[in-house]
Amino acid sequence: MRALRRDLSIYLSIFGMTPKVFMAYQLWFWIGLVLNTIGMAILVFFWRAVYADTDSVAALSLQQTLTYILLAQIFFPLTDVDLIFDFGFNLREGNIIHFLLRPINFQGMYYVQNLSSLMMRLILQIPIAVVATLLFGLQWPTDPATWGAFAVSALLGFTALFFFHWFLACLTFYTTEVWGLGVLIFGMSLFLSGSLVPLTMMPGWLQTVVLSIPFAQAIAVPVSLLTGITPLIQAPLVWLTQLAWVTGMWLVSALFFRVAVRKVTVQGG
Amino acid sequence: MSVIEVENLTKVFKIPQKDPGLGGAIKGLFAPRFQSKTAVDRINFRLDRGEIVGYIGVNGAGKSTTIKMLTGVLMPTGGSIRVLGRDPHRQRIDNAREIGVVFGQRTQLWWDLALIESLNLIARMYDVPPARYKQMLDEFSQTLDLGSLLKVPVRNMSLGQKMRSELAAALIHEPKVVYLDEPTIGLDLIVKERIRDFIKAECGSKGMTVMLTTHDLGDIEQLCRRVIIIDEGRVIYDGPIETIKKKFGKFREITFETTGLVPSLSLPPGCELLSTGDRKVTLRFDRIQTTASQVASAVMKQIEVRDFSLSEPDLANIVKQIYNGALDNGGVEPEAADARPAP
């Protein structure tokens, strides 16, 4: 019990550190808003052009699609896990050994840190949410039940993705090209998370592929619940599937981590 | 004609004053406020062909600003520089062909490339004829013992190996003028010795003009006949190293730790009190007039000594003393501060 309380207090202080780091980048914040607006504008105009001659695409109206796309953009931080650059940096600087020596669960520490970053990033998305509402006519879902279902699903999806990223970050034990690896994963997550196109528009086989890679769990699955593309009645089933994802990814990541760490400790990095 | 001619050289930096926060940053963008700082203040000197001159001073004295102006990186605020008859900033590229530079703490080599690849690139940049380049490589393989290093990437080198490589990179095109900024910083004694020997032989035999900035008085003593000392942007001494050595080399400082409070001491001739602290006293003595043991025994007769240590005056100390007029009236009296020459 005491140990748990100690761990919690450590986690809490890690949780509190992240906002301070963010505040150091004010210029980036404002410019990030403009960049997000550009990205959003392109998507909106693109979709408006798609719907120029038709009222529905794959049974979705323009408004439904836009709501999905805009919410997916706003909640895109759900796919942001910093592990790869963190691992890469700490490996290069030789810090990884310090982390392994600390008397705290390494993975737990990182999870809390990333969860804190996620909260901060979502708060920082408020301005772009305002832009989406005022400029691009985003209509927010109002049913508290959908929001609740979404929140649970988002947290589960983020957690599954965290473990998946943990697995990918272990690759930095084998390659020194961290930047490229990060871009590669970001590039894949753009499409595979379902942030660019609603999954229902994809051909069946592609849906299967996308749903068998964890990225979709963090965006497409929760945002489909939120926008009503997935009926609320299916929420428990969705959660169960996501829970299976979390468990599976957790096992895989822990296993790979042990192998990768052995490589560092045996061969000295 | 001198190789380097510096007249009334002045550099004033304008430092923007920033207010904290985003508001401050925006304010600074539209209505910047500046504070002037004179880093180099009307200095004059000339260097002749083949001279190796030590350019010394404490941190922030204006050494590296001077070197940056001499190499053409910075533009002077006032005064003039001629290096081989050229203005190094205006004719930067022509000047760059004739000079070799080592910035001791920064590499000019490519981190990931094997040394030989870096040298190939540099030789091509300076248009070194291939035959001559090969000769130089052979020569450096001997004098700098580069042979085994040529295939090693810089990132895998030790500090000493890096410095040897830097020197090869800076001298491969046989420049007429060489600027060495802290070439022995962080190196151990044996490596230092080797680097000094190399500089002496290489630059001496080719008649290069060398300007050496350093904190290390050992570098100066072994390489230079002439030193220029700079403090707060002004030249406070320009002359033979011998004068400095005679003036300051004959002094030693001795510090005693005592068990009780220090009473007023009677000291042997050639010895004087520098400072007294709480259970601590520092004396300076002239090695020609007296010896450490005479001073120590005289003191020990008067007070109970727990420990004592001997030291040579360091650069900062010498600069302070010159500033206080040590070279003007022949004395090294601390009180001579009042006799300091008008600027």
Next chain:
Amino acid sequence: MTRYLSLYWLFLTQRLKVLMEYRANFIIGALSTIALQASSILAIWVVMRQVPDLNGWTYDEILLVYGLITLAKSINHMFADNLWTLGRQYIRSGGFDRFLVRPIDPLFHLLADRFCQDGVGNFLVGVALVVKASVALGIQWTLLKALMLVAAVVSGGGIFIALNLLTCVTSFWIVDSVPVTRLVFDNHLFAQYPLTIYPKAINILLTWIVPYGLASFYPASYLLDRSLGNLAWAAPVAAALLLFLGYRFWQFGLKHYGSTGT
């Protein structure tokens, strides 16, 4: 000129040696840009299966636009990527002085210092898209059209480089120029699609202010014999003008550096 060309060749071969040393990195780097492009292209494909055209532009025609901007971008990415790091890796660390004590142009030195392998991925994607689109659309290649293709890619690359140069030079004054560069650079994303899908203001922006459109939409229109295609001949002029301005601004920044040194 030949001296600089042969020097560049030497820089490039040395850089390739380093890249070969880290072969896995080279492959990951190239794959990373391919993955980034593949995401967007796959999205276009999914959508264009559902509708016949986008404001009158078919799937293959859109690919042509997308391919052209990607080719232009790859020129910048391969040969001028080091501009991004001017502030962070050279000026702040004092490493920039090294360029100034060497007898070659410092801008050349900066660009030659690092050929960026990641751009190769973009280049391959661009070539593949243009070839695919050309075959699918049955473009009749004439001498003028071939000339236009080359002009579009080269001057498109010039426009990218010039706009990056103009914004990166600010790192002589400010601590981090990357946000400023992103602010301009990201506008090229508009030019991945036919400009007709955007409102007038964005068309003006992409044609006359940050003319990325001259690298994709207009040359594609020309190759497809569409209206507005002739405006594509303005691309070389715009590139030359922007490069001239960029170089002047660079010299101005260099002069500032000479008087302050960071």
